[in-house]
Amino acid sequence: MKYAFFLGCTIPARSRNYELSARKVAERVGIELVDADEFMCCGFPMKASDYKAAEVMGAYNLALAQEKKLNLCVLCSSCASQLTEVAHHLSHDGPERAQVNGELSRAGLKYDGGVQVIHFARVLLEAVGIETIREQFVRDLNDLKIAVHYGCHYLKPSEIYHGFDAVEDPKSIETLVALTGAKVIDYTGKKMCCGGPVLPVDENVALLVAKEKLEAVSDSGADAMCLVCPFCAVMYDGNQKSIESEFGVTYDLPVLYLTQVLGLAMGFDRKELGLNLNVVKTKKLGF
């Protein structure tokens, strides 16, 4: 299990807790992640303003993975969606790929199709497998009640993901969380968006969208929220205090990455999993 490791922009700069915990979990379950200095932005934040440039950026990263003869393992759901979509568009040898390759030639690259883009959570489920993951667990998390947030681009658009999990009734992340012994809590609006992409356009609208879910998760009695995308974490963890002060509410709800939850069950300590870097304090969870 060897992959080119695509970190994207947000994770190395703002979500080192995700990166730290993912690297720890990967090493423990035998996923080899190859770092590449040359990667650039996946193109996702460019899509709204310049769809074609976004596609060229995505293809550039795919071409680099192709040079290394590796598939891409991705931590960020927006990167996963963007890169999967570009790989989907360019999977056939046609005018679209020829045009993109014309642009890529300026950087001395060419994309021939065939690179797979796989979210880290999916690598865990499909390539590593539940049994191997469970074998690494040394700590039972059965005192913990966790509400899972899937986010949007981890699963959607479903046509590019070949139905890997059910968009209207997803199970994959809850399956992984439940392995740890933690109790998975259901709540209203589980499939709702975090609002993140609207943040650069209208902060108030973005925070209102995020607030809906923080409220529902708090009402559900969950001790923490669990997610797989740094954009979602920016909204629920990074902006939780802003939401509390803007709307006069209190949640104090820890927000954990899936890799932090799994890492805790594997016996890693707080610092190894970057729990000290989470914005909302996690100590009350007892770790």
Added chain:
Amino acid sequence: MGQLKLDRADPNFRKQLANQPGGEKISACFMCRTCTASCPITAVNDKFNPLRIIRMALFGLKAEVLSGDFIWLCSSCYACQERCPQGVSITEFMTVLKNLAVKEGNIPTGIRAQRDIIKGEGRIYPLDDFDNKKRVKTGLPPIPTSCSAVKKLFPDE
């Protein structure tokens, strides 16, 4: 918005949109409002309403659609697209509208800033030596602080 001023409508707008990837199927919309009912943005701010935008586009209200700030409120969450019974690629369609709006000069400051920094630096959050010190201190490998490839890909930016 009040009464529709169809004398100012552009009958070619529908055709223009149908030629864009994502705009091909909007004419199939039968106004069931599943998109609007599924939209997390409409739920908190009714200034954004996907069905309304599709109908405006089909009526040819090009100027109103492309100069409005409402199209930019789409969060690209795909809730509408996944549920549309007519198979309209609504989220992709919103991307088409945003791209066309940019060509007409309608781009929010935050989106412009993102575009400029990515085309200039190759990353939305460029890292400096200080960031790398923090990375190395926590046991993470350093990341390049500049990206030469992006200047080759977008030489005119």
